[in-house]
Amino acid sequence: MTPRGLVAAMLAPGVALALWAVLGAALFLGALGSSGTALRVAAGAALETHGMVLILWWLGTALLGAWLARRLYRTWVLAPSRLLAATRILAAQEDAVSLPDAAPATPATRALAAEIESLARDRNELRAEMAQLVEQASRSVAEQRDQLATLMDELDHAVVVCNRDGRILLFNARMRRLARNLSPQEVTELVGLGRSIHAVLDPAAIAHALETVDGRIARGVPPHSAVAQVVTATPLGHLLRISLAPVRHAEAEDNTLRGYVLLVDDITRDQQQQARRERALLRMAEQGRASIANMQAALEMLDYPDLAPADHDRFLGVIRDEVARMRDRLLSEDEPGPELAARWPLHDMLATDLMAAAVRKLQATANAPITTLPVAEDLWLRIDSFGLIAALDHLATRILSLGADPVLWLRLTRAGGHAHLDLGWVLREGLDPIDARDLSALPDEPTEACAAASVRDVVDRHGGEIWLDRNRDDGRPFFRLLLPLAAVETAPADAPIGGRPEFYDFDLFAAAHAEAGDARPLSALAFTVFDCETTGLDPLGGDEIIQLGAVRILNSRLLTGETIDQLVDPQRPIPEAGIPIHGIRDEMVRGKPTIAQVLPVFHRFAEGSVLVGHNVAFDMRFLKLKEAATGLRFDHPVLDTLLLSSILHPAEESHSLEAIAARLGVQIGGRHTALGDALATAEVFRRMIPLLERQGIVTLGQARAASDRSQFARLRY
Amino acid sequence: MTLTVLIADDEPNILVSLEFMLRREGHRILTAHDGTEALDLIRRERPALVLMDATMPGLTGFEVCEAVRADPSIAGTRILMLSAKARPTDIARGLGAGADAYVTKPFSAAELLERVRGLLT
Numbered sequence: 001m002t003p004r005g006l007v008a009a010m011l012a013p014g015v016a017l018a019l020w021a022v023l024g025a026a027l028f029l030g031a032l033g034s035s036g037t038a039l040r041v042a043a044g045a046a047l048e049t050h051g052m053v054l055i056l057w058w059l060g061t062a063l064l065g066a067w068l069a070r071r072l073y074r075t076w077v078l079a080p081s082r083l084l085a086a087t088r089i090l091a092a093q094e095d096a097v098s099l100p101d102a103a104p105a106t107p108a109t110r111a112l113a114a115e116i117e118s119l120a121r122d123r124n125e126l127r128a129e130m131a132q133l134v135e136q137a138s139r140s141v142a143e144q145r146d147q148l149a150t151l152m153d154e155l156d157h158a159v160v161v162c163n164r165d166g167r168i169l170l171f172n173a174r175m176r177r178l179a180r181n182l183s184p185q186e187v188t189e190l191v192g193l194g195r196s197i198h199a200v201l202d203p204a205a206i207a208h209a210l211e212t213v214d215g216r217i218a219r220g221v222p223p224h225s226a227v228a229q230v231v232t233a234t235p236l237g238h239l240l241r242i243s244l245a246p247v248r249h250a251e252a253e254d255n256t257l258r259g260y261v262l263l264v265d266d267i268t269r270d271q272q273q274q275a276r277r278e279r280a281l282l283r284m285a286e287q288g289r290a291s292i293a294n295m296q297a298a299l300e301m302l303d304y305p306d307l308a309p310a311d312h313d314r315f316l317g318v319i320r321d322e323v324a325r326m327r328d329r330l331l332s333e334d335e336p337g338p339e340l341a342a343r344w345p346l347h348d349m350l351a352t353d354l355m356a357a358a359v360r361k362l363q364a365t366a367n368a369p370i371t372t373l374p375v376a377e378d379l380w381l382r383i384d385s386f387g388l389i390a391a392l393d394h395l396a397t398r399i400l401s402l403g404a405d406p407v408l409w410l411r412l413t414r415a416g417g418h419a420h421l422d423l424g425w426v427l428r429e430g431l432d433p434i435d436a437r438d439l440s441a442l443p444d445e446p447t448e449a450c451a452a453a454s455v456r457d458v459v460d461r462h463g464g465e466i467w468l469d470r471n472r473d474d475g476r477p478f479f480r481l482l483l484p485l486a487a488v489e490t491a492p493a494d495a496p497i498g499g500r501p502e503f504y505d506f507d508l509f510a511a512a513h514a515e516a517g518d519a520r521p522l523s524a525l526a527f528t529v530f531d532c533e534t535t536g537l538d539p540l541g542g543d544e545i546i547q548l549g550a551v552r553i554l555n556s557r558l559l560t561g562e563t564i565d566q567l568v569d570p571q572r573p574i575p576e577a578g579i580p581i582h583g584i585r586d587e588m589v590r591g592k593p594t595i596a597q598v599l600p601v602f603h604r605f606a607e608g609s610v611l612v613g614h615n616v617a618f619d620m621r622f623l624k625l626k627e628a629a630t631g632l633r634f635d636h637p638v639l640d641t642l643l644l645s646s647i648l649h650p651a652e653e654s655h656s657l658e659a660i661a662a663r664l665g666v667q668i669g670g671r672h673t674a675l676g677d678a679l680a681t682a683e684v685f686r687r688m689i690p691l692l693e694r695q696g697i698v699t700l701g702q703a704r705a706a707s708d709r710s711q712f713a714r715l716r717y
Numbered sequence: 718m719t720l721t722v723l724i725a726d727d728e729p730n731i732l733v734s735l736e737f738m739l740r741r742e743g744h745r746i747l748t749a750h751d752g753t754e755a756l757d758l759i760r761r762e763r764p765a766l767v768l769m770d771a772t773m774p775g776l777t778g779f780e781v782c783e784a785v786r787a788d789p790s791i792a793g794t795r796i797l798m799l800s801a802k803a804r805p806t807d808i809a810r811g812l813g814a815g816a817d818a819y820v821t822k823p824f825s826a827a828e829l830l831e832r833v834r835g836l837l838t
Contacts, residue, residue: 282804289801290728293822297734300826304741311737318730417805465810467783482809 013065018058078651079109085649087116092690093665097121100663158266161247163259166197166206178266182234190604192562194526194554197262199604201242205232208357208386209244210260215353223248229347230386231267233453239268287329291322298322346462348486351379351412351419354388361389362396362408371409371426379414380486383462388483391458392423394447395479399425399439419485422469424478439477440468459483518637518701522689525700527553527639528606529682530564531674532619533582535574539622544570545595546584548602549674551682552609556689558682564605565675567592582672596630599623603632610700614657614681616640637700641685643707648691660684720837723747723764725755725781726799727773731822735768738826739833752776756784759791766836771800771811779814786815795836799824 029036029043047054086099097120099113149172152159158175162168171191179191179200190199197206212228227245234240243263249256298318301311355375362370396408406425413420443455443466459466465482530550536543550564567584569592579585613619616638623634645655649663661668661680664687668680697703722744724735729750736746747762749755753775759767767785771778778798785794796818798811803821811819818832 286801286803289803289822290731293801293824294728294730294734296823297731297738297826301734301737314733315737318733322730416809418809463804463806465806465813467779467810467813469813480813482806482813484806 010066010070013069014058014062017061017065021058075106079106081651083109083113083116085651086113088648088691088694089664090116090120092687092694094127095124096665097124100665157263160191160197160262160264161259162197162262164257166203168193168195168197169259175264178264181266182236182238189562192552193559194552196608199607201240201262201264202232202234204390205230205242205386206244206260206262208389209242210246210257211357211360212349212353212385213244213246215356219350219353231347231384232386237268238266239271241265241267284329288326291326295319295322346382346384346484349381349383349385351375351381352377354381354383354385355410355412357385358389358392358410361393362410365393365396366400366408368407371407373409373411373413375412376414379412379419381419382484382486384458387453387458387461388421388481391447391455392421394445394455395423395442398442398445399423402439404428414485415482417485418464419483421481421483422478423481424471424476426476439479443467443479518699518704520700521698522692522700522703523556526609527612527682527685528609528636529553529612529678529685530602530606530619531613531677531681532622533584533672533674534622535570535572535578537618539625542572543622544568544572545598545622546570546574546589547582547674548598549676549678550602550605551675551678552605553612553682553686556686558679558686560679562605563675563678564602565673566598566601568598569594595626599626599630599632603634606636609636611636611638612641612681612685613638614641614677614684616642637704639685639700639703640707641681641688643710644685644688644692644703646710647697647706648688648695657681657684664688719743719745720766721745721747721762721764722833723749723755723758723762723767723769725749725752725758725767725773725778726770727751728770731770731799734826738830739768742830742833752778752781756781759785759794760788763791764794766795766797766833768797768799768833771798771802771807778816779810782811782814782816797832797836799829 029040032039090096090099098117152172158178159172160168160175161170176191209228209230213226216226217223227243229243231241245261246257247259249258298315301315352375359370359372404427406427409424411422446454456466459481462483467480468477469480470477528550532545533547534543534545545568548566552559552562567589569589574586642655645660661684664684666683697706722739724732726732727750732748740746747758749758752773769778782796786792796816798816798819801822808819817836
């Protein structure tokens with residue numbers, strides 16, 4: 001009820017009464033004609049003597065009218081509108097049977113409320129029956145899911161299932177542990193439902209694996225067995241082996257990709273140990289070969305018939321010396337040094353596939369066609385295709401950067417037990433050749449694309465070689481990479497054995513949680529609900545955040561397993577005045593991360609979601625002020641539960657978090673801790689979504705537009 | 718006719734035997750203990766044959782080989798690589814760098830002499 005409405009309701013009867021009296025007197029006097037004149041004079045005289053009584057009478061009547069109007073307003077306008085609001089809340093709540101107290105009630109609204117409550121009870125009974133049926137039906141599904149969950153947790157691999165966009169639909173505990181190991185300094189989890197897998201794994205590696213799968217399918221491999229493997233390095237130097245299996249529409253004709261299953265192994269330690277062992281073995285073998293060669297040559301010299309005694313002694317000396325060196329080497333505890341790089345695990349790949357992928361990549365880089373020569377159909381290589389293509393791309397980029405507009409060519413040929421992968425270039429006629437001296441050091445440059453490894457490092461992982469070679473006929477230089485062939489030519493893909501077993505129905509694939517666009521319904525978006533505790537109310541005056549709490553909502557589900565609850569060192573004293581409210585003292589925040597460390601974590605946590613808070617403009621001001629210092633942009637869409645409440649219940653006087661929570665039946669625990677408030681706000685917001693839908697506010701864009709129109713928005717911004 | 722043969726290896730224990738063996742074949746023998754010295758001697762003395770280890774300080778045998786093939790005045794020099802690096806990729810690398818022959822250690826004197834004679838005819 002707005003005050004203006006009430007004033008109007010109270011004034012209207014008095015004004016109407018006055019108008020009625022004046023109009024009635026004028027009509028009466030007019031109808032009397034000439035005799036009226038005397039009456040008018042008499043009335044005038046009466047007014048002069050008894051005017052006060054008349055005015056008091058009028059005022060009394062007006063007041064009585066206003067009192068009546070107010071009663072009528074409360075009974076017939078306010079009570080139904082409150083009943084309406086209460087009914088909406090009841091309708092939106094799952095198991096409520098009684099209406100919240102709708103204060104000014106009349107017998108009619110009370111009866112109506114009783115009817116509504118009885119309907120709600122009926123609804124709940126029906127729902128309970130339905131729930132029982134559903135529960136029975138879903139029990140077997142749940143059992144299957146439990147089996148799946150157990151199976152996934154017992155798996156030796158980290159498993160994660162993503163939709164096309166890389167949003168995580170399912171993951172196992174091992175995957176979460178693996179992600180934690182990859183970034184031990186992170187405060188928050190990188191792996192969570194609806195999050196992007198790209199925060200954990202290199203998007204380029206996944207794209208490469210998807211391309212490989214597409215290539216295999218195009219070559220006629222059945223989709224269910226088109227699995228790709230790729231090895232990628234994380235920024236911290238972990239080595240991950242990723243196996244990607246595509247998930248496709250089983251029935252759809254076009255075989256479109258719905259998502260993919262990733263098996264991830266952290267092979268860093270295995271690889272390092274194995275590589276160290278192999279290096280040590282190789283070094284021992286080479287040292288042994290050299291020693292034996294020295295001894296054998298000396299021994300054979302000793303067999304010469306006419307050996308001078310001095311030479312005889314020299315060769316014996318060589319043998320003694322070598323024996324001593326071998327003994328020393330064997331007895332010394334010579335641990336392999338840490339300088340030994342990890343050897344990369346390789347996978348088998350058809351040469352035509354490698355060429356196709358390389359040409360695609362180089363063409364994109366050169367923005368021009370690449371000349372290729374035909375590749376033998378049956379040539380299999382044993383390579384790290386991702387690293388190798390990145391290395392080729394680096395070479396190509398550098399060759400192009402030397403100017404003279406070269407046309408690149410690529411050739412892949414079998415050379416005995418190896419393959420030659422040649423990358424060369426042809427200059428337009430009349431141009432000076434590129435100086436080969438500029439190029440000879442190129443394979444040893446560190447590259448960005450291969451995680452700071454040089455092209456030579458990548459080739460070394462293959463046990464291969466790279467050098468700058470020249471055409472025998474015209475002397476033109478080109479890079480030659482010597483690569484290993486696959487040991488055994490890979491057999492054609494296995495035939496399906498009674499189709500792929502189906503142990504779970506991934507309905508989740510349908511839900512694509514792409515970026516929060518205005519056209520998307522609220523019920524299908526990801527939200528980050530957050531709250532800050534601060535040293536005071538004035539960020540411009542030097543007040544700082546001291547605690548940040550956040551929780552995510554996905555598909556209208558509160559993900560209480562994914563939260564941020566972080567004390568922040570404001571690097572200034574906390575004023576005494578605020579301590580009774582938030583309970584945070586200086587010693588509690590000492591040594592905690594600063595806001596510059598916490599905000600990037602929060603930013604990643606909130607990636608691709610809508611920010612939600614209660615009176616969020618306050619919190620946003622603090623975040624916005626840190627944008628310049630942290631280089632982060634908080635340009636997420638924002639919703640405010642205070643504004644949304646004023647849209648839902650304009651008749652209510654209070655839109656404080658406590659009042660809204662009480663209206664919507666949300667219990668608040670831990671008020672005035674950042675996470676406690678964030679959780680309460682999140683639960684309030686979650687319950688608002690169906691209420692908003694009833695008012696026609698379905699999409700994010702509609703919610704934002706309605707918020708902008710709200711009277712609180714006008715008052716506060 | 719006396720031919721000049723250069724032996725380049727950083728292992729004195731193999732140089733002793735190789736030098737002895739080839740001198741008895743009637744060749745004039747030069748020795749080098751690293752790649753830079755070897756390349757220097759090839760340019761100055763124009764040996765008919767170079768026996769060279771693949772792993773040497775300074776320039777490696779591969780690099781000396783590439784430098785020889787890239788220099789027209791000495792590009793015709795015969796090169797025999799002699800190395801304890803015996804993986805197929807090592808051999809391919811050596812031949813790719815322009816070596817005429819690649820002998821892995823250990824080797825028999827008779828076999829080596831056979832290869833040397835073959836390269837000098």
